[in-house]
Amino acid sequence: MLHELLLALSGHHSTLLSHKTGIEHVLSPAETSLLASLAHLGDLHSGIRSRAAAISSSHPSTICRAVSLAIISTHLENFQQKIIEVESSILQHDSPVAGTYNTVPLSGLVTEFDGWSRRLEWLWHVIQFIQHDKTLKTCCTGSQIIGKLREEAQTGYPDIEDMSLGLIKVAETAWLRQLSAWILFGKIPTLGAVDFFITHDQALDTDTSSEVTTSRYAIESSLLPKFVSPSTADSVLFIGKSLNHIRERRSKALNISFKSSSPPEISLLSGHHTHLSSLVSPISSSALSEVIKAIRLSLSKNALQQLLPSTKVLGILRILKDFFLLEYGDFAVALISGADEHLMSRHRPNTTKFMQKNLEKLGSVPIKEGEVSAVLAHTWTTLASLEDIDDHDEDGGFDLARVLVQLSIKALVPKPMSPRVLQSKIQISEVAFDDLLFPTPTSLTLRVPSPLDLFLTSSDVKIYSHLHAYLLSIRRGHLHLSELWKLTVLRREQPVSKESSHKSHRDKLEALARTRRRSNRRGNTMRPIWATLRLASFLLTELGEYFQGEIIKSSWTQLFSWLGHQVSEPESSAGQDHDRDTSTLHLRGSAEVTSQSLPMQSPHDPEQITLAHRSYLNSLVHSLLLGDLYFPKILRGFLSKIDHLVALMHRLNTIQQNLDLEVIDAFTNYAVEHQELLDELKEFHSQVDSNVEDVIQRLKEIDILRVGESRHNPTSLTGHDDFIPWVGTGVDQLLIKLDFASQTSR
Numbered sequence: 001m002l003h004e005l006l007l008a009l010s011g012h013h014s015t016l017l018s019h020k021t022g023i024e025h026v027l028s029p030a031e032t033s034l035l036a037s038l039a040h041l042g043d044l045h046s047g048i049r050s051r052a053a054a055i056s057s058s059h060p061s062t063i064c065r066a067v068s069l070a071i072i073s074t075h076l077e078n079f080q081q082k083i084i085e086v087e088s089s090i091l092q093h094d095s096p097v098a099g100t101y102n103t104v105p106l107s108g109l110v111t112e113f114d115g116w117s118r119r120l121e122w123l124w125h126v127i128q129f130i131q132h133d134k135t136l137k138t139c140c141t142g143s144q145i146i147g148k149l150r151e152e153a154q155t156g157y158p159d160i161e162d163m164s165l166g167l168i169k170v171a172e173t174a175w176l177r178q179l180s181a182w183i184l185f186g187k188i189p190t191l192g193a194v195d196f197f198i199t200h201d202q203a204l205d206t207d208t209s210s211e212v213t214t215s216r217y218a219i220e221s222s223l224l225p226k227f228v229s230p231s232t233a234d235s236v237l238f239i240g241k242s243l244n245h246i247r248e249r250r251s252k253a254l255n256i257s258f259k260s261s262s263p264p265e266i267s268l269l270s271g272h273h274t275h276l277s278s279l280v281s282p283i284s285s286s287a288l289s290e291v292i293k294a295i296r297l298s299l300s301k302n303a304l305q306q307l308l309p310s311t312k313v314l315g316i317l318r319i320l321k322d323f324f325l326l327e328y329g330d331f332a333v334a335l336i337s338g339a340d341e342h343l344m345s346r347h348r349p350n351t352t353k354f355m356q357k358n359l360e361k362l363g364s365v366p367i368k369e370g371e372v373s374a375v376l377a378h379t380w381t382t383l384a385s386l387e388d389i390d391d392h393d394e395d396g397g398f399d400l401a402r403v404l405v406q407l408s409i410k411a412l413v414p415k416p417m418s419p420r421v422l423q424s425k426i427q428i429s430e431v432a433f434d435d436l437l438f439p440t441p442t443s444l445t446l447r448v449p450s451p452l453d454l455f456l457t458s459s460d461v462k463i464y465s466h467l468h469a470y471l472l473s474i475r476r477g478h479l480h481l482s483e484l485w486k487l488t489v490l491r492r493e494q495p496v497s498k499e500s501s502h503k504s505h506r507d508k509l510e511a512l513a514r515t516r517r518r519s520n521r522r523g524n525t526m527r528p529i530w531a532t533l534r535l536a537s538f539l540l541t542e543l544g545e546y547f548q549g550e551i552i553k554s555s556w557t558q559l560f561s562w563l564g565h566q567v568s569e570p571e572s573s574a575g576q577d578h579d580r581d582t583s584t585l586h587l588r589g590s591a592e593v594t595s596q597s598l599p600m601q602s603p604h605d606p607e608q609i610t611l612a613h614r615s616y617l618n619s620l621v622h623s624l625l626l627g628d629l630y631f632p633k634i635l636r637g638f639l640s641k642i643d644h645l646v647a648l649m650h651r652l653n654t655i656q657q658n659l660d661l662e663v664i665d666a667f668t669n670y671a672v673e674h675q676e677l678l679d680e681l682k683e684f685h686s687q688v689d690s691n692v693e694d695v696i697q698r699l700k701e702i703d704i705l706r707v708g709e710s711r712h713n714p715t716s717l718t719g720h721d722d723f724i725p726w727v728g729t730g731v732d733q734l735l736i737k738l739d740f741a742s743q744t745s746r
Contacts, residue, residue: 005035006087008038009041009045011046012046034106035106037110038109044120044124048123052069059140060139061142061145061192063141063145063146063192064142066170071123082116086112119160119163122152126145126149129148142174142178142192143223143225146168146171146225147226149164149167149168149171153165169281169282172282176279176283182236184276186239186241188200197223197228198217198219227282232289232292235296238607241454242304245307249450268298275294276295279291296605296607300605300607304454304605308454310604310609314563319401323405325556326468326472326548331383334383335379336437338375338379339437339438367409367438369408372407373408376405384398406446406447426617426621427627433473433636433639434466436473436639436643437473437476443469445461460613460617467621471544473639474639480646482537483646484533487650525678525682528685529649532685533685539692539695542737554726555616557726559613562723608723619726631698631699634694634695637691638688641688642688645681648677648684651677652678655673655677656674699735703730
């Protein structure tokens with residue numbers, strides 16, 4: 001029986017301890033309880049060993065395999081060694097086990113394995129956590145088991161804590177092997193690639209200008225261990241992508257000169273490996289961050305300064321500022337005018353009637369990709385004809401923008417983002433402004449060439465596209481309202497037609513009286529409408545000036561100064577002169593940058609610039625009120641009402657002109673349609689008044705909400721304290737102007 005018990009503890013099946021043997025009736029309750037405890041240990045040992053063996057041979061996670069092998073080779077081996085020691089002491093008649101007359105008490109045998117029940121139950125719990133759940137079709141990942149073991153280490157049992165720390169060391173060592181393949185060579189590990197938090201999308205981006213094919217890599221947040229901070233994960237991604245860029249460019253035999261004859265990443269391999277070897281389990285977040293930072297700085301100083309120089313970064317930043325943030329005012333005006341002219345040309349016979357009657361059905365008007373591209377091409381041609389382009393575009397920024405900037409139609413059903421892609425940390429409103437320029441939603445995008453995709457991601461470009469549509473819709477609404485003051489028929493009294501000479505003086509006086517009554521009636525009707533249009537135009541003017549003149553300009557100055565340059569800009573005059581001044585200023589070349597440069601103490605590495613740019617972008621979204629939940633929605637409704645009101649005014653201009661000229665149309669009753677338009681104008685102008693009040697009211701609420709938020713610091717997004725983005729003082733100055741204009745109009 002004793003031999004049977006030792007075999008059962010070793011994990012072998014025992015008929016003696018089976019419940020079907022019927023041995024319970026010959027044993028006392030105490031003996032039954034002692035045998036049950038030994039049987040429980042044997043069952044745990046057998047179950048843990050069999051399941052751990054299955055995990056180590058078939059589990060997709062190499063980290064989980066390493067943990068299961070460590071359980072078998074270390075902890076179960078210790079338990080097996082304990083069984084052998086107990087057996088040896090029994091055979092040697094050792095007093096702790098063997099009793100008098102060479103008997104072995106059952107209680108003494110159970111005492112020898114005291115504490116192993118808790119350890120094996122804990123190991124069984126770990127194995128169950130790792131094992132694949134067939135019902136839920138889920139599988140434990142490396143990050144999950146590392147997190148689980150770290151939680152289990154926080155216990156009051158020293159033996160459980162030691163076992164947890166041992167398994168944590170095994171799991172983190174396996175994870176560091178995966179990390180080293182990416183950090184040292186820029187390659188996703190061959191074994192356990194599905195368990196690594198850097199994922200590879202099969203889609204490829206081809207830069208036709210440089211003929212370099214770059215693979216897309218992203219971070220899957222669900223595979224990220226808890227001790228890896230988001231900023232550290234971004235640095236890890238950046239290092240691997242940089243190594244890939246260097247290797248791919250070298251393989252394409254591009255002319256990139258390095259300081260040494262051997263590839264720089266190979267010469268730095270030993271130093272980077274030393275940094276990784278210095279990590280001690282359990283890995284702390286701060287220690288890992290320091291190691292990754294040291295590797296990143298080493299790679300940047302020795303390899304990336306020539307791959308991604310600061311001049312390229314500044315060039316792409318200028319393009320984004322000038323053409324996406326509309327600092328180059330002529331681009332916005334030319335694009336809006338080109339789009340309007342194209343839409344007008346498609347419905348030239350009855351343009352004004354079309355604008356009024358079919359405004360709400362514009363979404364059904366098909367706009368093709370070629371038409372949108374033609375409008376952008378016409379915009380570039382218009383800008384190229386300006387006299388000051390050739391004088392100030394010394395660095396070729398305008399020519400580069402013509403190649404990289406694209407205007408395209410957005411897909412009606414956007415492609416769902418892969419769950420592996422780490423979502424952007426910048427919160428931006430989902431209210432769409434991209435369907436105002438054309439009836440079909442369009443987007444201004446930037447084709448990011450290699451190696452600039454190290455610095456600028458696709459999510460950043462999407463945010464810039466959203467900002468462009470937002471700012472362009474405000475500029476477009478203001479331009480359309482300003483054009484209404486050119487409709488002289490609505491603003492001035494037209495001379496009456498010459499009366500027949502045979503009419504009496506009394507008839508001429510009556511005709512003149514009718515003309516005056518009509519003029520007075522129109523003036524009384526249109527006076528509140530013109531007041532509303534003036535207020536709406538003032539609102540869009542001040543809002544655009546606040547966004548462009550204060551927020552974007554100040555934010556760019558802060559970023560440009562941090563990059564080591566001094567921004568020297570002349571003071572621009574108010575109104576439309578601001579656009580003209582900035583349009584000539586921001587296209588100046590690198591010669592101005594060099595002449596205005598401050599002495600740079602230490603160049604920023606590319607990832608620091610990336611993080612600073614992301615912090616700058618986050619600050620822009622916040623300051624431009626696109627992070628607010630209600631303001632973009634209110635502004636979007638206001639701009640839609642403006643479009644409808646402008647269309648009604650154009651139609652009214654045509655009808656009143658025909659009435660004054662006494663035009664007769666067999667298919668149109670101008671008098672009836674004139675009255676219908678006036679009724680509709682009264683309704684819409686009251687709605688626009690209400691929208692203006694809603695916009696101002698929401699700005700007041702935002703001003704109150706941001707009183708305690710004046711220190712909004714998006715640097716927490718990057719984890720670095722180097723760059724501090726510009727923080728505005730609030731919208732109080734804007735509100736003072738808007739409140740004064742609103743009270744004056746009333």
